[in-house]
Amino acid sequence: MNASTSHLVLIPSYNPGPRVCDTVRAARTQWAPVWVVVxxxxxxTAEGLQDMAANDPHLKVLVLPENGGKGAAVLHxxxxxxxxxxxxxxxMDSDGQHPADLIPAFMAASQRAPGAMVLGKPVFDADAPALRVQGRKISNGWANLETLWAGIGDSLYGxxxxxxxxxxxxxxxxRWMRRFDFDPEAVVRLCWRGVRPINLPAPVKYLRADEGGVSHFNYLRDNTLLTWMHLRLMLGFLLRLPLLLLRRLNTHRSNTP
Structure with missing residues (x-):
């Protein structure tokens, strides 16, 4: 187990089902501290997680009274x-989709480049839903356009x-970034602030219901939210375009011998 006073694992959790305990245990074998925001x-599941935390000084469970969305939980x-x-x-997600065994590698990359963000680039297995795999390519294309191709490997992988x-x-x-729009909007806006992305491959599992998988993704609601998000981000991109071009030019000059 790795321990740190600067880097922590933060797991937002909303009705994830019983797999959340396995997810948290797996994260705790790799890192300390681990915080879960219910x-x-x-x-x-809140009660089960609190029981775990009572016997683990490196696990903190924060319980919010109402569901505010993934971004709101992360911000808390x-x-x-x-x-x-x-x-x-x-x-990382609480439902077992993300690879806890890669936590140390991602943390090490962050510690080597503390001014950057380290983004997982998903490696899909054969059971990944084709509609979601293909659909995320659209979001990735928009995110890279909105950042003047800053190098975002995947805009949605949390x-x-x-x-x-x-x-x-x-x-x-x-006021945005509080629900499903959190992950893609975070990387775009951080790129606008000059936080560069580092992309590392990471497997992702799409668990079936009989495997304990729980999905709260709603195609109509969440795709509408993403469409509205990208409209806003494109407007922001156009307003920032001169600054982004100047920053890119200065970076090119500084890297040219």
Whole structure:
């Protein structure tokens, strides 16, 4: 187990089913501390997680009274983390889709480049839903356009390490990024602030219902949310385009012998 006073694992959780305990145990074997933000869950998992935390000083469980969305849960954890001196947070889903065994490698990459964000680039297995695999290519294309091709490997995969301070500033500066739009909007807006992406491959599992998989993704609702998000981001991109071009030119000059 790796332990850190600067980097923590932050797991937002909403009605994930019983697999959440396995997810948290797997994360704890790889890292300390691990924080879970229970986002108004009604499936009884909060109580089980609190029982785990009672016997583990490196596990903290934060319980929110109402469901506010993934981004809102992450922001709640970030606010408390920065108060306790943490500088970086690795976010991962609570339902067993993300590879806990890669936590040390992602944290090490972040520690080598603390000003960057370390993004998981998903490696799909044969059971991944084709519609979701193909659909995310659209979001990835928009995200790279909106950042002038800053190098975002995947805009939607939530297994990633963020520098806490710039992410909090981005989120506190506007009212969005509180639900399913959190992951893609976070990488775009952080790129706008000059936080460069580092992409690392990471497998992703899409678990069937009989395997304990739980999905809260709603194609109509969440794709509508993503469409509205990209419309806003494109407007922001056009307004920032001169600055982004100037930054790219300066970077090119500094890298030219």
């Amino acid at each position: 986002d108004g869950s009604t499936d009884g 954890g970030l606010d408390l983390a920065i108060q306790q001196g943490f500088t970086h947070a690795l976010t 297994f990633r390490v963020y520098p806490i301070d710039p992410l909090r500033q981005v989120m506190r500066g506007q």
